[in-house]
Amino acid sequence: DTGVSQDPRHKITKRGQNVTFRCDPISEHNRLYWYRQTLGQGPEFLTYFQNEAQLEKSRLLSDRFSAERPKGSFSTLEIQRTEQGDSAMYLCASSPGVDTDTQYFGPGTRLTVL
């Protein structure tokens, strides 16, 4: 399967703990995006990378959230000191460097903060 993959698919954690999610984009896709989706809502943009550079970050993203894409391939999203309000589905998407209009989504990581 050459689609976008995310790991883990599900994560349950206690409030105050740190969590890290991984996204592997489609190979040769230069752009990588993170979204958050809560129940009954559409995906909400968090941040995006062009290769290893983080070029845009939502104002909604608190300082507890950090994302990296160190070698321009896979990316990690870390949430520090999780809060119950962080419970959501975290989606990753990638798009080709040239045809950037279409994003291809992974299955998501569902985070539950107790």
Added chain:
Amino acid sequence: AQSVTQLDSQVPVFEEAPVELRCNYSSSVSVYLFWYVQYPNQGLQLLLKYLSGSTLVKGINGFEAEFNKSQTSFHLRKPSVHISDTAEYFCAVNPNTGNQFYFGTGTSLTVIP
């Protein structure tokens, strides 16, 4: 600023009946328009997109959408739905001056046998 409104949160329809899922957007710049489908426990999958040219766009699984610039709408249609079309459908816009996608809140389509 951009926004996307999906007017119907839930749409039940009988199998083999036609369906229309409505989407309106607002934007100060020109946009690309998309419909994505999300099946249970799966990622979002692109149904169709409008970039330019013909305002009637055909996508996968027999879906089509029509871009109406004057009404700032991009409604999704299918002439005859199947049970397998039961899913969540999201309309999205991408301002062609930026990289963010703005999604609507989704429409849950339930096909009744």
